[in-house]
Amino acid sequence: MKEDLILMVDSGSDLPISFVEQPNVMGLSLNCNIEGKTVEDYFGQTLDLKWFYDNMRNGQIYTTSQVNTYKFEEAFEKLILDGKSVIYLGLSSGLSGTVNNAFMAINNLKEKYPNCDITVIDTLSASMGIGFLAIQAYEMMKADKTKDEIVNYIENVKLKVNHYFTVDDLHHLKKGGRVSSTAATVGTLLDIKPILHVDNEGKLIPLYKARGRKKSIHELAKNFIEKSSDEMQLITISHGDCYEEARYLEELCRKKGNVKQCEINILGPTIGSHTGAGVLALFFESNKR
Structure with a gap:
């Protein structure tokens, strides 16, 4: 596996934490609004999901909020400074504005780091649909495929x-x-x-x-x-x-x-x-x- 290539997924992918904890994978928390507080959803680790769903069965309504541009810039900049190339598989733009904020963050960072190598993909997918793509992408990473090969595969298969x-x-x-x-x-x-x-x-x-x-x-x-x-x-x-x-x-x-x-x-x-x-x-x- 190429040590400088990072696969980033957000928690809208619903992947298990075991996937995110693998080498060269990075998870990004999306946000849920619970009882007036913003809670980061980190792949089931920051919230008791049984409690969450039991509350919904009892009539509780929850809302979500997208990740802002600053949070993306902060996450991407750390990887840039570490000399990493990044593929980020984002939650569908048809369901959330989050991935558009990721695109904005890259445009902002390119002014400071013109040679940064970060690719944001609007997967047009959700939940384990993104997970499906991530699993395939990671198998390609383990097979030492190039970043371009992986990006091209994802773009060709996502629909x-x-x-x-x-x-x-x-x-x-x-x-x-x-x-x-x-x-x-x-x-x-x-x-x-x-x-x-x-x-x-x-x-x-x-x-x-x-x-x-x-x-x-x-x-x-x-x-x-x-x-x-x-x-x-x-x-x-x-x-x-x-x-x-x-x-x-x-x-x-x-x-x-x-x-x-x-x-x-x-x-x-x-x-x-x-x-x-x-x-x-x-x-x-x-x-x-």
Whole structure:
């Protein structure tokens, strides 16, 4: 592995802390607003996620705030002074302004360090969709691929990473404007579970509805089985404190799909604040989203 190359990911990737603690990986905290205080979300280490989701089940509403330009400048400048090259995989610009602040930080730093080698990638992805890209990028780093090879790969593959979500509680989607108040109320009464995806603009879009939780989980697996290639491949799954259902989704994918590796992790508050407890998401590569 090239010692001067750093892969940076933010906590909107929902990667486990074990990934971030590997050599040449750097994590960046995003922010969640809890009970009037700003709490940094550092990959599940700064907040009890069981407590977080239990509170959401009891009606607690949380908000998030983007990382400002100064924080990016501070993080990037330390790496520049250490002589590092950086690839930062940022949370979709269709969901957050954070990555745009990273671009602004680089422009500011280039006035002071014109030869700095920092590449910011708007992944147009979220949660373990970013995690999917990060895992692939890190494997390339371990194989001593060049920075340009890794960046080109990420840019070419990012719009092939499919994101399929379902949620257990429609009211958090109502809060975010994804469904109307009427749809949330009626959907709850009829046990309607929406299937959503992230489109090519990196925005979360409702696709269709399933009746009941089990049916919605089967629909996630069905999308993978129908859209994925014939080659054995990586899939990633994230969940809002519903690990057993995440494992069930993995089993469904393995039963009829070509799964080489599956990585499962809980969503942190950056994404979980907007989706609520019980969210379940599946990520995999196909010819297109």
